[in-house]
Amino acid sequence: MSVNYVNLDKSDNFKKLLETPVCxxxxxxxxxxxxxxxxxxxxxxxxxxxxxxxxxxxxxxxxxxxxxxxxxxxxxxxxxxxxINTGEKRMVLHHHTRGMKLDDVVSEGQDMTKFYDGEKKKIYDFAKKVHNKEILGSTGKPFDTVVQVGIGGSDLGPRAIYLALKNYNKPVLNAHFIANVDPDDANNVLSSLNFETTLFVLVSKSGTTQETLTNQKFVLNKMEKANISGLVPLKHFVSVTSATSPLAADTNYLSSFFIDNNIGGRFSSSSAVGGCILSLALGPEIFERFLSGAREADKQxxxxxxxxxxxxxxxxxxxxxxxxxxxxxxxxxxxxxxxxxxxxxxxxxxxxxxxxxxxxxxxxxxxxxxxxxxxxxxxxxxxxxxxxxxxxxxxxxxxxxxxxxxxxxxxxxxxxxxxxxxxxxxxxxxxxxxxxxxxxxxxxxxxxxxxxxxxxxxxxxxxxxxxxxxxxxxxxxxxxxxxxxxxxxxQEGVQLGKLLANKVLNNQMDDVLKSYADLMI
Amino acid sequence: MSVNYVNLDKSDNFKKLLETPVCxxxxxxxxxxxxxxxxxxxxxxxxxxxxxxxxxxxxxxxxxxxxxxxxxxxxxxxxxxxxINTGEKRMVLHHHTRGMKLDDVVSEGQDMTKFYDGEKKKIYDFAKKVHNKEILGSTGKPFDTVVQVGIGGSDLGPRAIYLALKNYNKPVLNAHFIANVDPDDANNVLSSLNFETTLFVLVSKSGTTQETLTNQKFVLNKMEKANISGLVPLKHFVSVTSATSPLAADTNYLSSFFIDNNIGGRFSSSSAVGGCILSLALGPEIFERFLSGAREADKQxxxxxxxxxxxxxxxxxxxxxxxxxxxxxxxxxxxxxxxxxxxxxxxxxxxxxxxxxxxxxxxxxxxxxxxxxxxxxxxxxxxxxxxxxxxxxxxxxxxxxxxxxxxxxxxxxxxxxxxxxxxxxxxxxxxxxxxxxxxxxxxxxxxxxxxxxxxxxxxxxxxxxxxxxxxxxxxxxxxxxxxxxxxxxxQEGVQLGKLLANKVLNNQMDDVLKSYADLMI
Incomplete structure (x- = not known):
């Protein structure tokens, strides 16, 4: 297939649309x-x-x-x-997470259907064991609550879908979400939880997202301060991250599920980013039905x-x-x-x-x-x-x-x-x-x-x-x-803000940034 | 004071702004x-x-x-x-609910400071008695939860303010909100409640808001179906309404607090519309401090x-x-x-x-x-x-x-x-x-x-x-x-939709409305 990538204003049909009377x-x-x-x-x-x-x-x-x-x-x-993602020189494979494809696709030597299906199966097995009480909290109690710790694409889609479906089928585990680096967010969510029966899902593709790592440390700290006999905080955490991230290398987590660079955060709801929390909260059957609906729409x-x-x-x-x-x-x-x-x-x-x-x-x-x-x-x-x-x-x-x-x-x-x-x-x-x-x-x-x-x-x-x-x-x-x-x-437009925020935190500010910082910090 | 009401484009300064270089x-x-x-x-x-x-x-x-x-x-x-509200020929008095005024204002023979302060005092007294357990649920249990039933201005402002302040001071009563006529909204909120310890605040200025009356009936019905010995559903309801509304005349409510036509819904957060639930949930002291902040801004x-x-x-x-x-x-x-x-x-x-x-x-x-x-x-x-x-x-x-x-x-x-x-x-x-x-x-x-x-x-x-x-x-x-x-x-722009919705419900539809209705009903 040979295609041409041309700007909208070169299109003859577009030019005709501009001249066509509005109805x-x-x-x-x-x-x-x-x-x-x-x-x-x-x-x-x-x-x-x-x-x-x-x-x-x-x-x-x-x-x-x-x-x-x-x-x-x-x-x-x-x-x-x-x-297709020319800026970051990446494929765009979110359709494949729900089984939508024309041919097999290989990325970095990996058959991507096998990759996505494999991670999904790992998640389903894990979720079933949690539901069957084969996997328990570190003090021996079954999990009744799951908390997603993630921001942006790791938060908005999964949260919206959980809310959309929790009244359709009674949740197996109640879900909560911590996203904002505002400490009031984490403190508010944590105030209602029983750490012994709570499972946290840490989601960061790069393993370096400032808000998410800060919130994880926040949670771990609170768990330690709670001083619960026998509680091993990291054994209440699973990670969803890329196989090459620093998080993936850490074997202290209860489990890890992998995502890849061919899917951006905002398109990741049908990947492990949504799949982990939704399978834990609503059950693998519900998530599988969700994927089948998405696949039908992709085909249409x-x-x-x-x-x-x-x-x-x-x-x-x-x-x-x-x-x-x-x-x-x-x-x-x-x-x-x-x-x-x-x-x-x-x-x-x-x-x-x-x-x-x-x-x-x-x-x-x-x-x-x-x-x-x-x-x-x-x-x-x-x-x-x-x-x-x-x-x-x-x-x-x-x-x-x-x-x-x-x-x-x-x-x-x-x-x-x-x-x-x-x-x-x-x-x-x-x-x-x-x-x-x-x-x-x-x-x-x-x-x-x-x-x-x-x-x-x-x-x-x-x-x-x-x-x-x-x-x-x-x-x-x-x-x-x-x-x-x-x-x-x-999403190159998000980079400058990150850069300047780090300059504030590392005290490398120019006059304007410093003057704004003086108002707020 | 004599003022002129003239359009923006007659202003000399505005014309000069249009000609001034952008900086x-x-x-x-x-x-x-x-x-x-x-x-x-x-x-x-x-x-x-x-x-x-x-x-x-x-x-x-x-x-x-x-x-x-x-x-x-x-x-x-x-x-x-x-x-000032020329369309509805009404005064605009929301500032007075927080004590901001220049002179006394009389509306329909009533000194409005006395009116707003009087209703506020009634609310504070009521809230204190609920908090002190002098006022109990109909089966003799203290209230621990309050639910606002209202939509638009009776929902968004009070809800936003409750969320904004519930982490500042631990709520005395937990608050929930039912707004949408979607039955999933009421069912979802009600599923977590204990009717014996829940107080509902019904808010409708006219006493005729479709969604709000429907939701009240929905709640009452669920309370009756719960079949709790001794429970008197209406004794778990207070109303916030205008003195002339049909609701105000009903003496079966636990209590009623009044609002007036000089304040539109979206400006009513500092009136009894916000005051009742916020005083019950957060305490009269917190609501009084909120009013004082608003008054300071009004003065500025x-x-x-x-x-x-x-x-x-x-x-x-x-x-x-x-x-x-x-x-x-x-x-x-x-x-x-x-x-x-x-x-x-x-x-x-x-x-x-x-x-x-x-x-x-x-x-x-x-x-x-x-x-x-x-x-x-x-x-x-x-x-x-x-x-x-x-x-x-x-x-x-x-x-x-x-x-x-x-x-x-x-x-x-x-x-x-x-x-x-x-x-x-x-x-x-x-x-x-x-x-x-x-x-x-x-x-x-x-x-x-x-x-x-x-x-x-x-x-x-x-x-x-x-x-x-x-x-x-x-x-x-x-x-x-x-x-x-x-x-x-x-807000005349909300009227046509109401009119047409009633035509659907009363089966008085023209072809277009009927064809849309056939898709959805």
Whole structure:
């Protein structure tokens, strides 16, 4: 396969999109369109885009853009182990952690399917032994709690998924998370724990993450100070790290599971980074179902027809909204309290991947790349920032996520409808209101409409659905990166802050840094 | 006092700002500037704006804009009970709940100081009796848990403040919150509770909020189904509502506390809406200290000199960034895990207040009003979307919040520094990196800098500091609303969604609404 990596503004279809008249949602929106403007995302997840500012003319050009930018071909090359992460000169292999591949891929002499499956099996075996009480705490008590110590990609995704699924199936072990170097975070979490029955999962690919190592030392210190007879702190720790990291060499841990350099933190939820804590907390069966949903979505994303590939279409409409309609934000609103922290994960996934100003060759691009992402669950957000979405001077497209059934089978009727029905009545009411609006002579009560919306929907938030939602957004972000011709898989923008923080800690400050430090330290 | 309410684009100073050359942070930033560009926010809270794209010329014009738009005079009129909320024809009296006033204000024949102080005293008396075990659950057991049932302004502010202060002082009662009409929210919270020892606080000003009444019925139902001998469900409920609401008339509640129509939900944290749960959970002394901090910030906000009024200056710089520099987002980043939910509260406060397209007279404005607000705590956010802030094509100003001491006095040293020092080293490193940047021939490792930052800092996140931070932002939002000549105190944009949701529930749908409903219900 031979592909060309070219900037968005070289695309003929993109140029035509810039010249094509913008369409009006309120003129287009109809029962027929709501039925037709729908694309599968895999695993029962469906993307409805009837509320977007697109029509058949624009969709044809978006299909042309996808073909011209060879998005599916580039996805296939990524799957096959091309060095897509040009900045760090690495492969991009997160799909392989859920068994999605076209051919075998070998990295540094290692068959990567064997590597990922092998680590997964080690984790599953370990988790089962913990659950069966074959593996106990150092004072002989069974574990009832697991705490992830990690930050960024080692925290946001696993945490969001744990919260999303803990009401689906009662956790086997209760999970907690320590991420922030703020000592109040660790102290707060530790205050409620019984060290004898708690297992810690230390996650750091490099084995050098400042916050994570500090927090580990913090925990170890507290365990020692607790002065519990027979307690061996490190025997309450497993590590998830790369095989070459300093952590991996330390045999004092209860166990170690390995990750590799071909997966960035924000794409690591389906690797051992998510797999270890999720298998311990929810069970290997639940994690396996989560992976199967992600794999289904990955397969769907291979389709070159935008009407049969939700991730691809979602990506292209996002580019259209950003680069043609000049909309620089997207709100992600799950109508599901269980998904309360998923927008925070997506914020990282999308903004860290596509918040770039140079293309994959290191040349500055002359167009806008990634948008800002934020969100809170509905209906809560209706009582918060939806005023802004309906009536502000800036337009924010909304990506709704909804489920036909609640997770916990204990709903009740009040005034003729269940809570679940009220929830979804609000969801569809918001989609309609944002698109169609309502004229009013009192301009303060007028709704212009023309606020773009889309809906990812499924029957229920199951492990499979959660996997598919995660993979949908991972693939959307990837396709957008290809469309903009940027590298979505490095993060050089985080380096300068680290460097300067170390200068403060090592007392090597220039005047400006010193003056700021004098305010705070 | 006679004031003129005029649109921003009529202002001479604003026109001059549009013509004034933009200044470069990296050229201006110096040790001297960091010391000088600092304004008091009251109660020990200080606003540092050395990292903003302003110089003395621009600041002089911003002072001129403040004077021209009569911002302090309008604040005084608001304090004195003018009908500032023109849409709903109401006063705006949240300052009075913390004792901030210039003169007595009478609303509907009632002296409002007496009203707010009276309800506060009722709450304090009630809370003390609960704490002293003079008031018990209906089966004779003392209360150990309090649950707020409310949404939007009845949820986000009180929840954020509870989380912010629960590590400062061990809670007297543990607090939980049920907001979402999603049944998984209530079921999840209720699953961990002992009904006999739980007190619920039902908060709805109108007494008709769909989600809140549904959730109350949900809770009552679960309590009845629990079949606990002697349990009288409504005797585990207090209500916080307006004196004229249907709830207020019901004498079956354990107690009722009143709020009034002169305070919107998002400004109600210092009223009985926040006061009831916070006094029960944290104690009246803590809530009283919180109010005193807010009052100090309110007093500081009376100063007409922008260098001595942080809320005013923060507001004006925000307008400059939005309307001159064309920056439409602001990230709010507390370097404090305890403040993890404060950005969500601020998102509501700011976006619901200033996400408007018409001025206070109902005429459409021709300029941009409120910005989008989002945020997560540092250092977590460094490992998430800070890549975007450093290197994306869109620029997002960052409002940092930091404290010199952690809340919990149990920090530890590792590799020569405490966790708290590492936290703040990162904070000042980020401020420096965003402003100054770093040139690199490899454009992928290049940092342009010129990302505006500001810092609100204090010694510690105490009740007083939390009150001052809350009031700072409430006053900032108010001053921005005055500057844009909009009404920051109504929210007509939430009405259409409510109307359409009821149409779904009452089966009165048009084709579009029905087709969306068919997807989800």
């Amino acid at each position: 009006q949602i309120k003129e287009e929106l109809s029962s027929d369109r709501i039925k037709k403007y729908s694309a599968s995302a895999g695993a029962g997840l469906v993307y409805n885009f009837a509320g977007k500012k697109v029509n058949n003319t624009i969709l044809t050009l978006l299909q042309g853009l996808a073909d011209e930018q060879q998005l599916i071909e580039k996805y296939k090359l990524l799957l096959n182990g091309d060095v 994303a291979l389709n070159s027809n935008i009407f049969e590939n939700a991730a691809l279409l979602d990506a292209l409409i996002g580019v259209y909204e950003n680069n043609v309609l000049n909309m620089k934000n997207t709100a992600v609103i799950p109508y599901s309290e269980s998904m309360s922290r998923f927008p925070a994960h997506l914020q990282q996934l999308d903004m860290e991947s596509n918040g770039k100003s140079v293309n994959r060759f290191g040349d500055r691009v002359s167009y806008s790349t990634g948008v800002s992402i934020f969100g809170e669950p509905g209906t809560n957000s209706q009582h918060s920032f939806f005023q802004y979405i309906h009536q502000a001077t800036s337009i924010i497209p909304v990506q709704f996520i909804g489920f036909r059934k609640p997770q916990i089978d204990a709903d009740m009727e009040y005034q003729g409808s269940t809570s679940g029905k009220k929830l979804n009545a609000n969801l569809v009411a918001q989609m309609t209101a944002m698109g169609v609006g309502k004229d009013d002579e009192n301009k303060n009560k007028n709704f212009d409409g023309e606020r773009p919306t889309s809906l990812l929907h499924a029957d229920q938030l199951t492990p499979e659905t959660m996997g598919a939602i995660l993979a949908h957004f991972e693939n959307k972000v990837m396709f957008q990166g290809f469309t903009w011709n940027i590298n979505s898989f490095d | 470069q942070i990296k050229e201006e930033l110096s040790s001297d500037r960091i010391k000088k560009y600092s304004a008091s926010a009251g109660a020990g809270l200080v606003y540092n704006f050395a990292g903003k794209k302003v110089n003395n010329t621009i600041l002089t014009l911003l002072q001129g804009l403040a004077d021209e738009q009569q911002l302090i005079e309008k604040y005084k009129l608001l304090l004195n009970g003018d009908v 906000a009376l100063n007409s000199n922008i260098f001595e009024n942080a809320a005013l200056l923060d507001a004006l710089i925000g307008v400059y960034e939005n309307n001159v520099l064309n920056m439409k987002n602001t990230a709010v980043i507390p370097y404090s895990e305890s403040m993890s939910r404060f950005p969500a509260h601020l998102q509501q406060l700011d976006m619901e207040s200033n996400g408007k397209s018409v001025n206070r007279f109902g005429d459409r404005v021709s300029y941009s009003t409120g910005v989008s607000i989002f945020g997560e705590p540092g250092t977590n956010s460094q490992h998430s979307f800070f890549q975007y802030i450093h290197q994306a094509t869109s620029i997002i100003p960052v409002q940092f919040i930091g404290f010199r001491k952690p809340q919990i006095d149990a920090d530890m040293e590792y590799q020569g520094s405490t966790s708290g020092k590492k936290l703040n080293a990162n904070l000042v490193a980020q401020m420096t990196a965003m402003g100054v940047g770093k040139d690199d021939e490899n454009k992928n490792k290049n940092f342009d800098g010129e990302r505006p930052t500001s810092l609100l800092h204090a010694d510690q996140l105490t009740p007083e500091t939390m009150g001052a931070i809350l009031a700072h932002f409430e006053n900032k939002v108010m001053f921005q609303g005055f500057t844009w000549n909009i009404n920051s105190f109504d």
